[in-house]
Amino acid sequence: MVSDRDRTRAPGPVFRARGLTKIYPMGEVQVQALRGIDLDLYEGELVVLLGASGSGKSTLLNILGGLDTATEGAVWYREQDLTRATDRELTEYRREHVGFVFQFYNLIPSLTACENVAVVTEIARDPMAPEEALALVGLHERVDHFPAQLSGGEQQRVAIARAIAKRPAVLLCDEPTGALDSATGIVVLEALSRVNRELGTTTALITHNAGIADLADRVVRLSDGRIVEVYENRQKKPASALSW
């Protein structure tokens, strides 16, 4: 199931971040969300970003995904310098290479599950069929339901299907199980790791839940805007074996 495009990619890091700093001006005070992040993400790996709430995980992920720009430092996606990209170039970058999954699903309420996926495949260069993407996340039976007719876990799986249907090079997930109970969360994580395995999509997954780290190839821990720990996960477990 690995596409030709992904197989011919050059080895080397998919993302390279150097000295990333992000400062939010909040009137008088300044909030420093990131304080010099150096990080590489490699082809096909599943990285879990751990850290307490407010440690800067989302900020980092948003910068990697081209939703936000760093105050200082640089970040490259392969050969592309994201720090220097214009708004238009960032849009094209997201459109071509990035899949997002968020805590609150962010589905379009007026479109069915299938159409929510199609909304992306219609503008993608080499997408899979929406039905195929939904089958990957185990939702082939609910393609014609509107978001209001789906449970939270189902909605999140639609969001994953929507994120992967265009065969993105990277999949960025910000607390995808944050709004779900653990049983439902496991179904969602299963879908994510299956995509990572079968499509070889480089995946970064944010959680403040240490239990989920067992799913990862590599774990990055943030605290107060800095990386405080990076380790390889020797005993990678399947999602079904997780608990929290």
Added chain:
Amino acid sequence: MAVLDHKLWRDLLHLRGQMMAIVLVMACGVATFVMSLSTLDALERTRSSYYAAYRFADVFATLRRAPEHVGRRIAALPGVRAVETRIRLAATLEVKGYTDPVRGQILSYPEEGRPVLNDLYLREGRLLEPGRVDEVLLIDGFADAHGLGPADTLVAVIHGRRQVLRVVGIVLSPEFVYQAAPGALFPDFERFGTLWMGRRGLAAAGGLEGAFNEVTLALYAGSRPEDVIDRLDRILAPYGGLGAYPREDQTSHFYLSQEMEQLGLMATMLPAIFLGVAAFLLNVVLNRLISTQREQIAILKAFGYDNLRVGWHYVKMVLVVAAIGVAAGTAMGTWFGQGLSAMYQAFYRFPYLDYVLPVRVVALALLVTGGAAVLGTLHAVRSAVRLPPAEAMRPEPPRIYRESLVERLGLKRWMDQPSRMVVRNLERRPVKALLSILGMAFACSIVIMGRFFSGAFEYMVDVQYGLAQREDLVVTFAEPASRAALHELAGLPGVRYVQPFRSVPVRLRHGHRTYRTALQGVAAEGDLQRLLDLDLRPVALPPEGLVLTEHLGRILGVRPGDCLMVEVLEGARPTRSVCVAGLVQQYIGLGAYVEIGALNRLLREGDVLSGAFLEVDPAYERGLYRDLQHRPRVAGVEIQRRAIEDLYDTMGEQILVFAFFITFFAGAIAFGVVYNSARIALSERGRELASLRVLGFRRGEVAFILLGELAVLTLVSLPVGFALGWGLCRLLVLRFQMDIMRIPMVVQPDLFALAAAVVIGSAVLSGLLVRRRLHRLDLVSVLKTRE
């Protein structure tokens, strides 16, 4: 409560763009309302005080000649309070340096004291002094048009005799507030003038010593004018009375009343549309505000605020907006009202115009606007207070969508996802979509209605002077002349074609309905003066029988084949029964026609004519005009082309100003509707659109989803607006079936294009404003929060 008031101001400030759009629409409504009502009020007050102070008569009668003592018999009639006999003579005027024909009429002024009725307002100079036969008073419109003042002179030709007259005073008269020449639709201040001359001098000029040919009456309050008119007609019949008529039929009064009626209509119709649209907009905006403030309302209620207080909070917000709208609209309306009154004063000559902004009008505006606003938002406020706090505290349940009708009809295959979003959103709230469409449709229809008049007016003039009255000159004889006069006219240099006519004043009677008009005898096969059937095709006059203007037929309640009584009001005054042979279309005037030979037989006169229509070589027109003017047997000559040009001159400015305002107002409505719809769509769907941007949708693609919906609404509103506009014009046409003219129901196609352009233009403008906001969507923050 004070804290809630802070919230009120902050909410208003937050919504300022949308609120300003609503205030604009409201202000336009209030402005038209205040403008029309305050102007109407000024006209009404001025008219009644002017009429009272200058003793405007209640009944008028014209006759051939009656000895002065007849006046005493009239004064003795029951119900008559005062009588003034006088002399009125037609004249031709010559003003130094002005070469065009000038018609005039000269009225007698008492030798001693002031007129008992229809007194004059002296604007400049002095009144007449007894015994000075060459002194005259000049009416202000004519004096201003020619720059004449006291000490200037002019020449009057009365009964063929030239007389040099000295102007001593410039006056205004309650009888001539509207200074149109007899038979003309609009005043032509340059070519028609009214003069007053000492009674003795005028009597000598007209051969009416010790006699009068006109009488005006004032009646006691409570006496019926019809009864007095009946008795008066009987007294005057032997003296060539032409039928007395009440004040309602007096030309100046009649036009003024029509104008005021029109103003009254404007004071109700336009504001109703504007305030309705504003109420709808307030409803939409407040509904949205309340749905975003569900949780706040719940918390307030949890703390113990009762429904009334929470409801009052939102009603107050609406009232603040209404108050701002009324204030802005009143300021605008007062300003327009003063402008309009000034414009009216150029047309309707009052010595003064008493313009004040009546408190009653402002209070009414406040009441109507506040009422409309509160009524429009009641639903939203009710839904806010009805929710139990626990329920309100939970986020709104996700909106339910389904496949739209368009898709179920099988078009789905051809639609991409953004298009599906557009149609499903439209279908989910059909009422709101419908009201938005209606709002824009009204904007569209207002443009059509506002511009309809000038187009229809042009069409009316084209038909009247292009198809029906195609002559270049109209020559009227002082006395009916024989056929020989026609040959004489035909033989003049430059005359290409002549067509005779015979005209007599008549009263048409069918059952209890009567109508006074001129019965025109024209040639059956005439090429200049033609009759048009109801489809505007020229028709030949039947050899026998009467042909009536369709509207006159309606007034009299007759159809072809019915017979009616024709009472001739001149000469031997015969009364005959004549049958209606057909109805014809005529937009200006209410004519009755009969073949000229048949008319002469009816009158038992020989083969005579009152005058002739001439087609002339343009190069000879001026010369012919001057030559004819000086022939003693010619009473008057008219250049038709002049009449048309003047019409446009006088109407031009008014129409332009009106059209400008109406277009602006319509633009305001369209802008208000589209801008508010767009802003609300943006606030409702910002999250969804930001999500799409995250997924890699370009700005333009996201804008399509939001603005596409508005574009659909705008496009759908156009045909609805066309239909609505057509309907409004139709309503106006029905409403303005006047005796003097009937506006034809023709809407020029380019009006639709213009209306569409105004609506689309306003929509594009508001689309651009909203697009700017769309570009500034904060992608990250939108994703952090749950809806």
